[in-house]
Amino acid sequence: MGTIRDLRAGRSNQPWVDFLDNEIATTDSQTARHAIVKIFRRSLFSARGCLPSDAALQIDTYYEETYLASNPALKDQDDKGMIEFLTGLYGVVSDLVLIIPYHHGLQYAIIDLLFELRHLPSRQIKIENEDYIVYEHEPIIERMMGQKWENHSPKDDTNPEELERKCEEWVNISAFIARCIEAGFNDQFKEKCKFPCVDIPKALEEDNPPGVRRSCLIRVAVQYIMIAGHKICQQKIGKGKTEEQQMWLGKWKIWAEKLLQLAERNELEPGLTSEVREAHGTMVALQPRLFKFTR
Incomplete structure (x- = not known):
């Protein structure tokens, strides 16, 4: 964990770079998703590369100094705005791993990032009247995984023209879920x-x-x-x-x-x-x- 990988992540002809650039151009600049996409693009997915620990710190700093500071009322909420913030974070992650090949090192780089987030100073929140530790033990990542798993499995009646693309995405995200299981991220899930x-x-x-x-x-x-x-x-x-x-x-x-x-x-x-x-x-x-x- 925490090492710079030679992943050629920033090459402009890579589909994940195109995806991030398109998200930056089209998403609402006031949303957490937009900010998180920009952090991904200039850190792990830049030509120069970035330590996963640095990228994790940038994400958490954005939450504390920009996202939370711009809406002080969130501090009085049980989840302190974390449901929306984490939905933005894991939404970007799950969209990326659909298009990053299952054997590509960038999948491990994202695992490293999630690992580093878990090793930041802990922050406790309450979701649906239950106490959770942000990044380490919270239900949002499980929900996002479940949604992608449900929505992207290639069904028997999948249009033949779309089947190959859907199958590629299914293998990619399944390999990432496997890496999450291996890394222990699913240990707190209701169904591990x-x-x-x-x-x-x-x-x-x-x-x-x-x-x-x-x-x-x-x-x-x-x-x-x-x-x-x-x-x-x-x-x-x-x-x-x-x-x-x-x-x-x-x-x-x-x-x-x-x-x-x-x-x-x-x-x-x-x-x-x-x-x-x-x-x-x-x-x-x-x-x-x-x-x-x-x-």
């Missing part, structure tokens, strides 16, 4: 592993016809396993003592066997086949006793 525990079975338990959508579902499952597999095991399987944990242990074996089958059939494009093999290796390494008598 909701997203992978729905999407992995969709890819590896259901009978999906070959095509763009099937490849997308498999790649989403693979990213969850490779990035957040340890957390999924920890939260759903644990020590495997309860009936529910045993159920998830059984699912783990089914998923691994399906991945091995997909790899051996060699039906997928080469890049996805190699990811499938890597994900299978991850599953075996995380639960070796399950595969003691298998190759």
Whole structure:
């Protein structure tokens, strides 16, 4: 955390740079979203780059010295204006990770930024009569993730012309959610592993016809396993003592066997086949006793 990455984030032909520049040109300059977009553009997404810790400090300073100062009445509210502010912050983040490729280092840079925000001096607020710690334990990030997850999953009836774009976005945001799980950002969620525990079975338990959508579902499952597999095991399987944990242990074996089958059939494009093999290796390494008598 906290290191400058050589990400070529500021190159003008990158879609995420175009997105930020368009947001700066078109959004209301008085909104938190506009200010946050500008901070992203001149920090992590500039040609010169910026430490995630510096970007985090800029965001928090904007809240304290501009956003809150321009509307003193917010100080008397339970949430101190944080619901709107965090909605602006996480809205920008979730829009960006739809278009930043799942394997691109900028996804990690945004994770670093969220990590650094959590290590700023804590600020307590109240949302819906419950106490929360800003950036660290609050429900807004969970709501934003859930909305993007609900709205961007490629459905069976997706227009074929839009399917490829939607699938790319789905893989991108799923990989980011996996990174959030791995980083511990979801530890306070009501459903810590909701997203992978729905999407992995969709890819590896259901009978999906070959095509763009099937490849997308498999790649989403693979990213969850490779990035957040340890957390999924920890939260759903644990020590495997309860009936529910045993159920998830059984699912783990089914998923691994399906991945091995997909790899051996060699039906997928080469890049996805190699990811499938890597994900299978991850599953075996995380639960070796399950595969003691298998190759």
